[in-house]
Amino acid sequence: MINRYSSQIVFPEIGKEGQRKIEKAKVTVIGCGALGCIISNNLVRAGIGKIKIVDRDLVEMTNLQRQILYDEEDVKNKIPKSIAAKRKLEKINSEVEIEAIVSDVNFKNIEELIKNCDIVLDGTDNFETRFLINDACLKYGIPWIYGAVIGAAGSTMTIIPEKTPCLRCIIEEIPLPGTLPTCDTLGVLNTIPNVIASLQTTETLKIIVGEKNLNEDLITIDLWTNSFEKMKIERKKDCPSCVKRNYLALEGEEISYATTLCGRNAVQIVPRKKVHISFEKLEEKLKLLGKVKYNEFVLSFEIQDYEFIVFPNARTIIKGTTDISIAKTLYAKYLGI
Ligand SMILES: [Zn+2]
Numbered sequence: 001m002i003n004r005y006s007s008q009i010v011f012p013e014i015g016k017e018g019q020r021k022i023e024k025a026k027v028t029v030i031g032c033g034a035l036g037c038i039i040s041n042n043l044v045r046a047g048i049g050k051i052k053i054v055d056r057d058l059v060e061m062t063n064l065q066r067q068i069l070y071d072e073e074d075v076k077n078k079i080p081k082s083i084a085a086k087r088k089l090e091k092i093n094s095e096v097e098i099e100a101i102v103s104d105v106n107f108k109n110i111e112e113l114i115k116n117c118d119i120v121l122d123g124t125d126n127f128e129t130r131f132l133i134n135d136a137c138l139k140y141g142i143p144w145i146y147g148a149v150i151g152a153a154g155s156t157m158t159i160i161p162e163k164t165p166c167l168r169c170i171i172e173e174i175p176l177p178g179t180l181p182t183c184d185t186l187g188v189l190n191t192i193p194n195v196i197a198s199l200q201t202t203e204t205l206k207i208i209v210g211e212k213n214l215n216e217d218l219i220t221i222d223l224w225t226n227s228f229e230k231m232k233i234e235r236k237k238d239c240p241s242c243v244k245r246n247y248l249a250l251e252g253e254e255i256s257y258a259t260t261l262c263g264r265n266a267v268q269i270v271p272r273k274k275v276h277i278s279f280e281k282l283e284e285k286l287k288l289l290g291k292v293k294y295n296e297f298v299l300s301f302e303i304q305d306y307e308f309i310v311f312p313n314a315r316t317i318i319k320g321t322t323d324i325s326i327a328k329t330l331y332a333k334y335l336g337i
Pocket residue numbers: 165166167168169235236239240241242243
């Protein structure tokens with residue numbers, strides 16, 4: 001019988017039985033930017049049973065270059081990304097159950113967001129959230145698929161609890177603010193997310209149909225230099241997350257917290273970890289994007305209608321908004337956590 005999934009049913013590794021499994025599977029996509037859009041689009045067209053899409057942002061004009069589920073109407077009407085994604089995806093496949101959640105992801109809600117699903121997909125743009133996903137998925141024994149893109153490059157790895165290395169086996173600590181390039185400081189081409197998100201989606205389908213040969217290596221691809229690398233990652237013998245089961249991210253210890261500064265049209269973000277920022281390095285990175293000034297006490301950075309006041313310990317006051325989720329997004333964008 002010909003149906004909408006015929007093309008993947010005749011693919012022998014999936015077949016009729018695989019398709020039935022796909023139609024029963026439940027996945028959560030955390031972050032619906034470039035990767036999240038492509039992953040959700042692929043999975044919904046493949047007939048996934050249920051997809052939960054979580055994102056804290058509204059659709060902006062700069063998203064349209066690569067975030068394929070959104071359009072100018074969404075920007076004009078200030079639609080949250082997860083809602084805009086759901087509306088678009090429902091038109092593509094009405095058989096799929098789609099849940100849109102407009103929320104920041106933090107140590108208080110991550111477990112609730114992931115615990116009843118079969119696989120979690122990383123569509124985020126920061127390591128703070130990735131460590132939350134890592135620890136929550138390990139705790140509940142749920143496979144998750146790391147994905148990240150920047151410039152023309154990206155990487156992905158499949159993490160199966162108890163079997164493969166986890167994110168903390170690669171990176172022990174959450175990288176310090178300002179030390180990592182972000183999409184807003186280095187840009188991103190619209191081609192690389194297609195490649196990384198397609199690898200993530202394929203791994204998802206493979207896990208669902210029971211394929212054993214998964215991607216346990218860290219794959220890194222640079223489309224500009226035509227570089228395709230696979231790095232073997234060893235499981236760390238004393239990994240706090242996957243070996244010692246000490247889920248630090250879920251305790252909130254490493255999580256930054258934000259408070260609205262009353263009457264000042266500003267939000268303050270304080271990292272819980274002790275960090276020390278080099279103003280010199282941060283200035284180098286930010287001066288391409290906006291006005292930066294610093295002295296020995298603070299660095300000020302102006303972009304659009306916002307002003308960042310950054311202290312050496314990464315405490316930051318963002319002027320121009322009282323919305324904590326906007327402030328956290330800006331913090332992640334420009335300071336890199
Ligand atoms: Zn580990």
